[in-house]
Amino acid sequence: MASLLHQIQHQSVTIAAPLPLDSGQILPSVTIAYQSYGTLAADRANAVLVCHALTGDQYVASDHPATGKPGWWARMVGPGKPIDTDRYFVLCANVLGSCMGSSGPASPDAATGAPLGMHFPVITIADMVRAQAMLLDHLGIDRLHAVVGGSMGGMQALAWTTYYPERLGSAIVIASAARHSAQNIAFHEVGRQAIMADPDWQDGQYYGSRRAPAKGLAVARMAAHITYLSEAGLTEKFGRRLQARDIKSFGFDADFQIESYLRHQGLAFTDRFDANAYLYITRAMDYFDLADAHDGRLAGAFAGAKDVRFTLVSFDTDWLYPTAESRRIVQALQSVGAAASFVELSAPFGHDSFLLDVPALDRLVAGALGSGG
């Protein structure tokens, strides 16, 4: 339940400086929840910012406070791991607009104290990155050894190279894109409509009502979850197998294992995510197009990033952010002479491959981090 979710205490800072947003609105102050791992070196040169994906959070290598499950990238971040916390000071901030302690739609209105709901301004990926930069300023970190992210985290990493190239040694961008395609926007719209069609959504003002649009949010998650997997992976894992029965019911129960799996994924998601946050963050992703401000020329976005080392990775079974989107970024980087690495890895898990066991990805991330800065 959303109400339980909002009772969790997160480590956070509130910075009493205004944050001007792409929409033209201004957040008068910003709260950013974050986790850190390892030790900041005396010269402050070993900071690595890990950016999380749409439904991720700052608990990259810590148990999740709502679910108790290990951090979403615990296999990547830790002592002796590819992002080695014995060497690097690893920082992961909850994005602006989220529901895990950063300023978002569940934050209180300064005047009334009531949750802002849909009065929270619409934000962008660039706004998220500006908030992260404010956090770094607050922590006294001028320059990042690297920024690393997959999916929406990769979008933030790319935005970092556009807006703060002088503050970066390298950027590692995994299973991501420099823009949201029409297909990407289409899937997000399905999710948002499912949430807003839920009578419990109540125009976003559900926080005090003891009702929350859990059904709509679960449907949104189910639709999105399909896009994170590959057809081959789904077929291998579920096929047309039936769930806990020998014959079809000729009804609308979850006859098939895949139905049961999706229902479970959808429901479990409502325990750890807020429906309004889902609306805001998917909107931010839809607006994302780094070429926008440069007459549609992506190379323009990287004109200032010649000294940033880029490493891009795509997966051959990812149809949400396919290899062509990474190649488009690589071409733009080559045209400005930036040091770019790119590889398409083979993995069966679709878009979710960046979160799963792909040993080649571990080697790549460790190598790209070691050579950066």
Added chain:
Amino acid sequence: MALRPDLAIIADAVPPGSRALDIGCGDGELMAALRDKGVDARGLEIDPANVTAAIARGQSVVQGDANRDLADYPGDAFDYAILSQTLQTTERPDRVVDELLRIAPRAFVSFPNFAHWRIRLALLWGGRMPVTRLIPVAWYATPNIHHVTVSDFRDLLREKGIAVEAAWYLSGDKPTSDAAASWRAEHAIFLISRR
């Protein structure tokens, strides 16, 4: 670990401080030697396992195909383009040479010489496509789709008006003379430039 002889020659000849693109860079062996002497080396490689290995050792390598993806680099992006033991695997070697000298004013091109005496003998006496140290794969599985000889390559450069700044010919690991290269060179390395 010692560099392959043709790569050692190229590594010696690229001056420190220059920018080089190694096309078909494998796992980044030459790039590592170039980096050690202060060359800003980048790579292009088709095999993802090689690309992964090169990035893991800290190199900047893009997975791509020399037949298509050289077009993505702007003109004069590098001081040197390097194409070692790859020309004979490209779809249109003549166009690849044009691309090399578009993205850099100078290029190293190295290839196994198909006119080496051992290959000539194998064809003459055996009547079979040769399998040698430098052309180690049987005819049906070889990636070498355009076998080329020293004389062929010289002709191509002449037709295109491309200058030869230097050439090295290797028999085994030893240099052989310019005059005897056609017969005796197993491997040729050219440093070419725009006229």
